[in-house]
Amino acid sequence: SIAELKVNGRCVCNGHASSCTIGSTGNYTCDCQDNTCGSSCEMCCPLFNQQQYQTAITSSFQCEECECNGQAMSCVYDSTVAANNQSRNTAGVFSGGGVCTCQNSTASIFINCECSDICIGQLQLLISDAWDLLTSV
Numbered sequence: 001s002i003a004e005l006k007v008n009g010r011c012v013c014n015g016h017a018s019s020c021t022i023g024s025t026g027n028y029t030c031d032c033q034d035n036t037c038g039s040s041c042e043m044c045c046p047l048f049n050q051q052q053y054q055t056a057i058t059s060s061f062q063c064e065e066c067e068c069n070g071q072a073m074s075c076v077y078d079s080t081v082a083a084n085n086q087s088r089n090t091a092g093v094f095s096g097g098g099v100c101t102c103q104n105s106t107a108s109i110f111i112n113c114e115c116s117d118i119c120i121g122q123l124q125l126l127i128s129d130a131w132d133l134l135t136s137v
Helices: 079-083 105-109 117-135
Strands: 020-022 028-030 072-077 098-102
Touching: none
Parallel strands: none
Antiparallel strands: 020 028, 072 098
C-alpha cells in the first residue's frame, strides 16, 4: 500500500522569475521579473519591446521600455526598424526596434509617437503652403 504520495511541480520561467504561484486550476504561473509577462515569462510586457525578447537562462536580459513620448500603452519589436536604427530609446539614442502603438492615430506615422495633433496640423499647413508656393509660379 502507498502511505504517502508527493507530487512536485516545476515552473518554466525562461530565467525571468525566481518563484511561481499555483493557480486555482493547479497550473503554475511565474512571478515574472525583468519587465517580462506571460505565464512563463515568455515575452516582454506591452510597453517594453525596445529590444527583441530573450530568455535569461544563459545570459542576463531585461526587457527595455520603448520611448513613446507618453502617447502609447504598448509597442512591438520590429527587426527592420532595429537594423536601420530608426527607433529612439528612453535615453534618446537610436538603438533597438521598438515601434509604438500610438494612441493618437495621426501620430502613428512616427515610430516613437513624436508628433501630437498640433504637430501634425503644423506639418499639414507647411506642406499646403509649400504646394501653394510651387503651383503659383
